[in-house]
Amino acid sequence: MKRIKIFAPATVANLSCGFDVLGCCLDTVGDEMIISLTSESGVRITKIEGADLPLDTKKNVAGVAVEALLENYDKEVGVDIEIYKKIKAGSGIGSSAASSAGAVWAVNYLLDNPFAPHQLIAFAMEGEKLASGNAHADNVAPALLGGFTLVRSYAPLDVIKLHTPQDLVMTVIHPQIEVKTSDARSVIKQNVTLKQAIQQWGNVGGLVSGLFTEDYDLIGRSLEDVIVEPMRSILIPEFKNVKNAAIAQGALGCGISGSGPSIFALSKGMETAKNVAEAIRKVYTKTGLDFDIHVSKINSKGIKIID
Ligand code: HSE
Numbered sequence: 001m002k003r004i005k006i007f008a009p010a011t012v013a014n015l016s017c018g019f020d021v022l023g024c025c026l027d028t029v030g031d032e033m034i035i036s037l038t039s040e041s042g043v044r045i046t047k048i049e050g051a052d053l054p055l056d057t058k059k060n061v062a063g064v065a066v067e068a069l070l071e072n073y074d075k076e077v078g079v080d081i082e083i084y085k086k087i088k089a090g091s092g093i094g095s096s097a098a099s100s101a102g103a104v105w106a107v108n109y110l111l112d113n114p115f116a117p118h119q120l121i122a123f124a125m126e127g128e129k130l131a132s133g134n135a136h137a138d139n140v141a142p143a144l145l146g147g148f149t150l151v152r153s154y155a156p157l158d159v160i161k162l163h164t165p166q167d168l169v170m171t172v173i174h175p176q177i178e179v180k181t182s183d184a185r186s187v188i189k190q191n192v193t194l195k196q197a198i199q200q201w202g203n204v205g206g207l208v209s210g211l212f213t214e215d216y217d218l219i220g221r222s223l224e225d226v227i228v229e230p231m232r233s234i235l236i237p238e239f240k241n242v243k244n245a246a247i248a249q250g251a252l253g254c255g256i257s258g259s260g261p262s263i264f265a266l267s268k269g270m271e272t273a274k275n276v277a278e279a280i281r282k283v284y285t286k287t288g289l290d291f292d293i294h295v296s297k298i299n300s301k302g303i304k305i306i307d
Helices: 061-071 095-110 117-132 140-145 181-186 194-213 216-222 229-235 239-248 270-285
Strands: 003-013 022-038 042-049 078-084 148-154 157-161 168-175 253-256 263-268 291-297
Touching: 003 095, 003 140, 003 168, 022 095, 022 140, 022 168, 022 291, 042 061, 061 078, 061 095, 061 117, 078 095, 095 117, 095 140, 117 140, 117 157, 117 181, 140 148, 140 157, 168 270, 181 229, 194 216, 216 253, 216 263, 229 239, 229 253, 239 253, 239 263, 239 270, 263 270, 270 291
Parallel strands: 042 078
Antiparallel strands: 003 022, 022 078, 022 148, 148 157, 168 263, 168 291, 253 263
8 A cells, every 4th residue: 555644735825916826835834644545446535633624525625636636547546535634724824725735746646646737736626616616726736836826827727836035934823713715705896997907917927026036125015915905804803903013023015815814924034024923913912812823934845745
């Protein structure tokens, strides 16, 4: 029986200006999974620790993602999946993406890599579709490819890995309230004005350029969302105060992580990122709400084998 244990990383999607198209991969936060190939064909979720999630393959994001992969594989294969969740569901840091991306990556590895990364992204997106009703790729792509990614197009799927400036460090606060991605998507109006679109695509271009040229000021100026953040931030307690505190401590930018409730701040250097963590900790301590704070470098590799 071939078996592998992996680290399946958390991810921050959207990065303010890039709703459904930009994302990046974290280093210190993620799930663990054990994937085994077995002689009994079919996909089984044999164990889940750390979360109350379905063992039924068809209702589990890892299960449906691996089934999508196996539908495109010409031999009979059996797969057992154990999931050790560390990323809470509904946290906004890619919990479902870690499971679906981790599972397809590991199965592909155990089968000697018959599928290319862009195919794995498409399979993992089936998990996202189950989780949120929408097959977005901005969490699964950075989990699978590492670093920063851009979904240039969904049809056909065209995902580009961007450059990761070495000094970027992410601070993430996760208030312990659950915001379902499907709910956070339902508050978004379906139309934008031309003025908003012009601002937003200027920022996406600026952010991509800033990443490649390691222009930290440009990265900071581009971390702006004039479309989705104003509608979603009302779902997140103290969002404005957290953002103000992060920027006052020197963060390059701050916004909603994925569909929330987590809030991310991107800083140049570990020291600033830790100062930002302390500043936002103070803001949240006053609320009486439970929360976690993570400080993480950008993980340019993505999923990693740990055993
Ligand atoms: N782009 C998705 C959204 C990410 O914002 O709904 C969900 O994590």
